[in-house]
Amino acid sequence: MLRIEGLNVSYDSERILNGIDLEVKAGETLAIIGESGAGKTTLGLSIMGLLNGNARGRIAFDGVDLLSLSKDEMRELRWNRIAMVFQNDEDVLNPVHTVLGQVLEPMVEHRLKNKEEAEQRASQLLSEAGLSSDKFYAYPYQLSGGEQQRALVAMAWANEPELIILDEPLSSLDAVSRLEMMELLKRMGRGRTILVVTHDITAAANLATSIATMYGGRIVERGATPAVLYNPRHPYTRALLRSYPGMATGKDLQGIKGRMTRGVSGCPFHPRCTQAIEICRREVPLLVKYRERLIACHRGGIIPALSVKGMSKSFGSVKAVDNVSLVIDGGGTLALVGQSGSGKTTLAKAITGIIKADAGDVYLEGEKVSRRGKDFYRRVQMIFQKPGEALSHRLSVLEAVKEPLDIQGIETEAKRINRVKKVLEEVELSTSADFLEEYPHHLSGGELQRVTIARALVLDPQVLIADEPTSFLDSSVQAKILKLLLNLQEQRGLSMLFITHDIAVARKISDRMAVMLGGKIIEEGQSSGILASPAHPYTQSLLKAAQGNSQLG
Amino acid sequence: MINKRNMATYGIALVFILALNFLLPRMMPGDPLMAIYGEDALIQMTPELKAHLVERFALDEPIWSQLGAYFWGLLRGDLGHSYYYNAPVSEVILGRLPWTCLLVGSSLVLSTVLGVVLGIESGWRRGRKLDKSLLTGLMALGGFPDFFLGIVLLLVFGVTLGLLPLAGALTPYAELSGLALSLDILKHLLLPLASLTLCHIGGSYLLTRNTMITVMQEPYILTARAKGLSDSQIRYHHAGRNSMLPVFTRTGMWLGRLVTGALFVEMVFAYPGLGYLTYEALLARDYPVLQGVLLMVAVFVLVANLLVDLTYPKLDPRASYAH
Numbered sequence: 083m084l085r086i087e088g089l090n091v092s093y094d095s096e097r098i099l100n101g102i103d104l105e106v107k108a109g110e111t112l113a114i115i116g117e118s119g120a121g122k123t124t125l126g127l128s129i130m131g132l133l134n135g136n137a138r139g140r141i142a143f144d145g146v147d148l149l150s151l152s153k154d155e156m157r158e159l160r161w162n163r164i165a166m167v168f169q170n171d172e173d174v175l176n177p178v179h180t181v182l183g184q185v186l187e188p189m190v191e192h193r194l195k196n197k198e199e200a201e202q203r204a205s206q207l208l209s210e211a212g213l214s215s216d217k218f219y220a221y222p223y224q225l226s227g228g229e230q231q232r233a234l235v236a237m238a239w240a241n242e243p244e245l246i247i248l249d250e251p252l253s254s255l256d257a258v259s260r261l262e263m264m265e266l267l268k269r270m271g272r273g274r275t276i277l278v279v280t281h282d283i284t285a286a287a288n289l290a291t292s293i294a295t296m297y298g299g300r301i302v303e304r305g306a307t308p309a310v311l312y313n314p315r316h317p318y319t320r321a322l323l324r325s326y327p328g329m330a331t332g333k334d335l336q337g338i339k340g341r342m343t344r345g346v347s348g349c350p351f352h353p354r355c356t357q358a359i360e361i362c363r364r365e366v367p368l369l370v371k372y373r374e375r376l377i378a379c380h381r382g383g384i385i386p387a388l389s390v391k392g393m394s395k396s397f398g399s400v401k402a403v404d405n406v407s408l409v410i411d412g413g414g415t416l417a418l419v420g421q422s423g424s425g426k427t428t429l430a431k432a433i434t435g436i437i438k439a440d441a442g443d444v445y446l447e448g449e450k451v452s453r454r455g456k457d458f459y460r461r462v463q464m465i466f467q468k469p470g471e472a473l474s475h476r477l478s479v480l481e482a483v484k485e486p487l488d489i490q491g492i493e494t495e496a497k498r499i500n501r502v503k504k505v506l507e508e509v510e511l512s513t514s515a516d517f518l519e520e521y522p523h524h525l526s527g528g529e530l531q532r533v534t535i536a537r538a539l540v541l542d543p544q545v546l547i548a549d550e551p552t553s554f555l556d557s558s559v560q561a562k563i564l565k566l567l568l569n570l571q572e573q574r575g576l577s578m579l580f581i582t583h584d585i586a587v588a589r590k591i592s593d594r595m596a597v598m599l600g601g602k603i604i605e606e607g608q609s610s611g612i613l614a615s616p617a618h619p620y621t622q623s624l625l626k627a628a629q630g631n632s633q634l635g
Numbered sequence: 636m637i638n639k640r641n642m643a644t645y646g647i648a649l650v651f652i653l654a655l656n657f658l659l660p661r662m663m664p665g666d667p668l669m670a671i672y673g674e675d676a677l678i679q680m681t682p683e684l685k686a687h688l689v690e691r692f693a694l695d696e697p698i699w700s701q702l703g704a705y706f707w708g709l710l711r712g713d714l715g716h717s718y719y720y721n722a723p724v725s726e727v728i729l730g731r732l733p734w735t736c737l738l739v740g741s742s743l744v745l746s747t748v749l750g751v752v753l754g755i756e757s758g759w760r761r762g763r764k765l766d767k768s769l770l771t772g773l774m775a776l777g778g779f780p781d782f783f784l785g786i787v788l789l790l791v792f793g794v795t796l797g798l799l800p801l802a803g804a805l806t807p808y809a810e811l812s813g814l815a816l817s818l819d820i821l822k823h824l825l826l827p828l829a830s831l832t833l834c835h836i837g838g839s840y841l842l843t844r845n846t847m848i849t850v851m852q853e854p855y856i857l858t859a860r861a862k863g864l865s866d867s868q869i870r871y872h873h874a875g876r877n878s879m880l881p882v883f884t885r886t887g888m889w890l891g892r893l894v895t896g897a898l899f900v901e902m903v904f905a906y907p908g909l910g911y912l913t914y915e916a917l918l919a920r921d922y923p924v925l926q927g928v929l930l931m932v933a934v935f936v937l938v939a940n941l942l943v944d945l946t947y948p949k950l951d952p953r954a955s956y957a958h
Contacts, residue, residue: 132861
């Protein structure tokens with residue numbers, strides 16, 4: 083139905099859309115999501131031929147290139163075949179004409195109906211859109227935002243267009259009206275091809291059959307709605323979902339580092355991407371097929387920072403870890419949940435090589451780790467359960483945090499000390515000379531754990547394996563440590579394996595969750611999915627226990 | 636919508652104007668009769684007449700009785716007597732009013748309609764050739780005072796080309812009737828009308844054009860374009876309709892100046908309107924006529940404003956909503 087190829091749009095010298103390729107099939111509802119300024123509305127307007135800017139490329143609608151049509155041909159096409167529901171800002175409806183008049187206008191002006199027929203049809207559409215009949219002759223300012231939105235919908239449907247573009251159809255509505263409007267759009271949208279442009283993930287989830295994510299004037303990911311929402315593969319899509327306050331998500335909101343800037347060379351998202359490499363700065367990634375979806379990322383979407391395949395470890399006849407496979411997404415948190423003795427710590431130690439596994443391999447960014455030398459520990463670090471025991475009581479804060487740098491032989495002494503101070507600041511600890519000279523027994527539990535985090539982070543590792551890092555802390559300190567880890571993840575793209583017996587903590591910090599019982603992973607998936615509908619009876623009991631523990635909610 | 640409070644405001648303004656009109660001559664030093672009637676009148680005044688006038692204005696009675704007498708006179712339509720024209724003031728004014736209404740009214744309608752249409756077309760084509768030439772031309776025309784334009788038109792069409800009459804509103808003693816009369820009136824009207832219209836067109840044109848340019852940026856214009864409407868439908872039904880609003884207010888305010896608006900042009904063409912009457916009365920120090928005209932103007936301004944207030948909500952439905 084609609085096929086956009088290599089669409090470039092610029093206003094003056096500023097590029098708004100860059101090489102957009104997009105296909106919408108007849109009867110499909112495609113949602114385009116992204117932050118404001120991504121170019122979503124511009125895309126809608128360029129399909130309508132309403133741009134003031136300069137468009138190049140091809141917008142084929144039913145085989146006809148819209149960009150090649152004359153002004154009159156385009157005018158004839160508008161509203162008859164492609165209509166748009168504009169974002170209901172101020173004055174999208176003309177303030178001096180009645181609602182009914184504005185709905186019937188396109189029918190009369192395109193000579194589809196005479197005045198009486200058009201009036202009848204307009205009334206019918208307005209009632210269908212849920213506007214009460216006493217408001218038909220009202221002026222826009224006399225209507226609430228929701229009623230105006232209904233009028234806009236009725237107006238868009240007036241000439242029975244095949245394609246309808248909805249620009250932020252829910253943005254001006256309160257929660258209850260939103261729900262009604264979503265139902266309405268679903269009902270009225272049946273049988274039509276719809277393009278929804280929105281930053282509202284809920285709207286996209288409810289209305290669309292597939293989703294395309296847009297960033298910096300480019301499509302960066304495209305796939306079926308459930309796939310994109312439950313398993314986003316582009317770092318930007320995931321970041322966007324993480325910053326959206328949905329009722330189903332448990333993880334604390336995370337922003338995206340930096341701001342959107344225009345005119346970036348290479349991948350538009352690279353300045354904010356935590357897994358950007360050299361090529362991302364240089365070359366624009368193409369939108370290519372990746373499994374069941376399209377992704378524009380040089381790294382093929384979110385990278386597997388660390389994966390474990392078929393790992394086993396037995397102590398005598400006890401199988402502590404039994405053929406476990408895991409993937410930790412780059413910049414994501416995998417929570418490993420299970421009761422004491424389920425083999426979580428053994429698994430962590432086997433991954434880091436503290437104990438030797440009987441079988442199984444570890445892969446770092448897809449490459450098999452054959453021996454764990456210095457460069458392995460430069461990339462993978464661990465935080466232990468008991469910070470007091472993890473730090474040598476004979477080393478001062480400075481010495482403890484600097485030690486990994488000394489071992490790795492990185493830079494000069496002065497630079498090492500600077501790095502220590504920087505990382506201490508990052509974990510919100512003092513960098514005063516007094517504090518640097520402190521010994522572990524003078525520090526509180528929270529400070530100790532921060533020191534171990536600083537020690538783990540000083541090498542700037544990609545993967546952090548945290549074994550119950552907060553179980554010995556009281557909840558206020560725990561909250562701060564969790565926030566700190568989330569922040570570090572947002573800023574540095576830290577990938578984490580977070581081991582905990584507390585599913586409530588796991589919910590707050592993880593994107594994905596793996597439940598371990600008797601050395602085996604019995605359930606694994608998106609945290610929100612597992613929490614909403616746990617499949618395994620053991621997970622159900624864990625969840626029940628956690629809910630019973632916290633009557634507060 | 637206009638409410639009781641607004642109406643009360645108009646009432647208060649009217650009373651204030653009437654009171655001022657009553658008080659001014661009485662506050663002037665010397666004989667109030669002289670202030671009311673001017674020096675000319677006193678020369679031909681006999682003691683009988685004087686006694687009659689003193690009684691009529693209750694000048695020998697306290698101020699409240701004088702005020703009562705004044706209002707009673709107004710209610711009967713008595714604006715006093717002009718000794719210069721030797722006729723009641725109301726008669727003098729009413730005799731001139733139709734000519735002014737014809738001249739100023741039609742020029743007001745014409746300059747507004749033309750100004751709005753040109754403004755809409757010009758704003759629609761902002762920055763293009765037509766817009767630029769209209770802008771320059773109309774601004775230059777608006778820069779001349781109306782009497783200057785009148786003199787130029789008079790010299791060109793009246794004197795040099797001899798196409799149109801030089802003065803007056805009718806050919807005297809022609810005893811025309813029917814179509815010939817209408818044509819005669821039109822011929823006399825043409826030049827003063829042209830000079831007034833050309834002079835005032837710039838104002839409504841500029842206002843419309845500027846509003847049009849702002850309105851063209853409004854989201855509902857984009858909506859209208861998206862609906863695939865024809866250019867003229869967008870230009871007039873959507874953009875023009877909204878651009879007219881401030882012009883309407885401005886024209887309403889001008890309506891109040893209808894009476895004196897044409898003073899200079901009426902002088903140039905010796906057109907027998909209220910402006911010319913004012914001029915004559917000033918020269919003759921005919922105070923009763925001047926006072927009558929002043930009252931007329933004041934009442935006109937009030938009525939015009941009231942009309943704008945009453946009709947504006949019909950044009951812009953939002954106005955009845957705001958307070």
